[in-house]
Amino acid sequence: MLKNKYLLIACVFYMLFSCKTDVPINFTETNFTSENNQFVEINIPLAQTESDVAKSINTAIKNQVIKALQIGELNNSTAKSVEESIENFNQEFTNFISDFPESAQEWEAQIDGEVIFKAQDIISVSLTAYTNTGGAHGSLNISLLNFDAATGKLIDNNALFSDIEGFKTIAKKHFETSIKDKDLLLDRETFQLPENIGYSDDGIILLYNTYEIAPYATGIIEFNIPFDDAKPYLVFNRF
Template sequence: MFKNKYLLLTCVFYMFFSCKTDKPINFTETNITSENNQIVEINIPLANTDNDAAKSINAATKDYVIKALQIGESNNTTEKSVEESIEDFNQEYTDFINDFPESTQKWEAQIDGEVIFKAQDIISISLTSYTNTGGAHGNLNISFLNFDTSTGKLLDTNALFTDIEGFKSMAKKHFEASIKDKDLLLDPETFQLPENIGYSDDGIILLYNTYEIAPYSSGILEFSIPFEDAKPYLVFNRF
């Protein structure tokens, strides 16, 4: 009888501990602004689950926003909050207008994000930033942030694949198929994986930002590889 009670208590403790540590991570679209903000718009997904993994994901997401708003070189961006970075961006614009009162140039910054994939072991977030501080055109950038769900650790590209060279060879075929109807001067022999690779419901997304492999006029290049093709090379492949 005592043994059965011990086993029952052990099971209850295990179930309680598992529920506590494996709490699913959920997200809320969050608008972030500051008191004196007039030219920055930020809408990003932030994890609303109370655990260390969620805090780590939020920290990395906010760090992207802070860096996207950075003008010039700085060594202390990690010490800033998003709100402080918004204030700094607005102040830079105010200083610009004070120095060049005849200018009619309007500055702006828009940062949006969405969770594009969420599974038991990996979460992918897409973040799009557009900043315009003058010049012929603004700066548009899309980034994929991939996280280990259990720890909230930000994963680099190598951590996504068991055989990155094998994946690269397979991806090259999909790349060539995706651009065959486009008027692009690209040498297939110099194919490289993009800086941004993420998970989505359609498969593995590969995205080249402007200037990454082609002129500005080519814009952003993006294509997907179905999971059934990519699965042999994936570390996170439980679907």
């Protein structure tokens, strides 16, 4: 009896200790700029603890921002920080004006982010990047990043689902419903999941960026699959 009592006390202390060491991940909107910045505005959510989980999440978000500001081939990027990528973007404009002094074009870049879903096991962040570097029109791109809340690591789209082919089947039905009133020239027999999939309070978001499956004029195609339909195929936040 006494042995069982001590065992119970030990379990209670273990539970209390576990709760105290489980640091919640909270986010704060953070603005980035640089000393010589003229054209770039960045407002993104960053995790506000010093844990390895928060550092992993923040690194992935910052890397996505650096990628969005890269001019030219991504493999040629030299920026090691968001501030450096801002400086590089401004320097590229200076180089452009040096080559084309008669141009009246001004460049711009706007990157905004928000936490669109946060649960015990998964966190989803949306980053919207608009850049204009003098072309016929600017470029708008939305990225959905999913993080394992326990590790802070990015989750590959395939790892979101226990049965990706089953999910793909219901996704196609919702996709067809979402575009039924739109005049789109698409090959509907070769349906593919988009590059960007994320969680929201209303269910699973599927988002095709411009040019991903349709011409520029079509714009972004986005639709939502309610949790009640998606849950049988999900690995995270099933209950």
